[in-house]
Amino acid sequence: MEAALEGDGSQVGVPHGALLVEFGEAMLGGDEDRRTQVRNALYAAMGPAALVDAAATVASFNAVVKLADGSGIPLEEFKAQGTADLRAELGLEKLNRDTR
């Protein structure tokens, strides 16, 4: 879980984890050279279908956050209870808009 939030994704035991993390980072904050480099690397290492689905995943989550953050919806109770310790451990409460 921590690897999803920070680090380079290389130590998490997810196939091509580092490449996927770099893809997300580059698409959201990199320059065009960085984006081109990782597109090429992902295409070569994982294939065209994986590139399409990586792009689609980035698109989905770059967008869906607007719904949550724009509307102020809360976490569902079952999620809040089930993840309380995890959120505390990862310091996620600093993102909790209900505390602002």
Add this chain to the structure above:
Amino acid sequence: MGQALLFDPAALEIREGLRRECGLGWERLASAGTWWTGEQRLALAAEARAAHACSLCQRRKAALSPYAENGRHDGLGTLPAAVVEIVHRLTTDAGRLTKKWLQSMLDAGVTEEQYVEAIGVVALITALDTFDLSLGFPQRALPAPRPGTPTRHRPAGAKRDLAWVSTVAPEDLSPGDPDPYRIHGVKNIHRALSLVPQEVLNFFDLDVELYLKDHEIRDFTQEFRALSHIQMELLAGRVSALNGCYY
């Protein structure tokens, strides 16, 4: 020297459902919605694109608090100032929006319904543009507006009991209300834009092709994409963290 793509993005095979819903997404951006005309929806989308180069947004993003930076947005001049503020904040710094800020937008004359539909438009153009960008396509020209009149349908069962905006619980939908829950699910994320139910459909019709359908997300008996569940969740988690999204 600039890097070059080693493949042709136009030659990439896009899943049929994803290709279909992307096409529909562009059409929906240009079509009359519930509270905004097609022309207005495209103006919202254009303003979302402009937000990425806005100097006020950049100063705010770098600041400890976005509310410490004042000024005028580098907008396109086609929308009221409050609407520009909404679109720019949603686009560049949604993770730090507050209920108090939203109230200030409503006090400035934007209706709750217009606001919710604007979220839908910003989310839709963000998804479509990010997909194109991530594959290496140049930014697409916005389509021409389609004729039509907004329906101006507010669900009778809408209540301000869950979120900062009114939402419609599944059990409070009336006959004649679009029903996104039957197709997409009943999580809070599906309720977020339910004051304008068509926007829930507009977004999630595309999103289930970009990501996964609700029942597929926790079906670990099979993989539905060229990425595995865990690969998608790693990538999704990083993107969400970069956006500062708590939910």
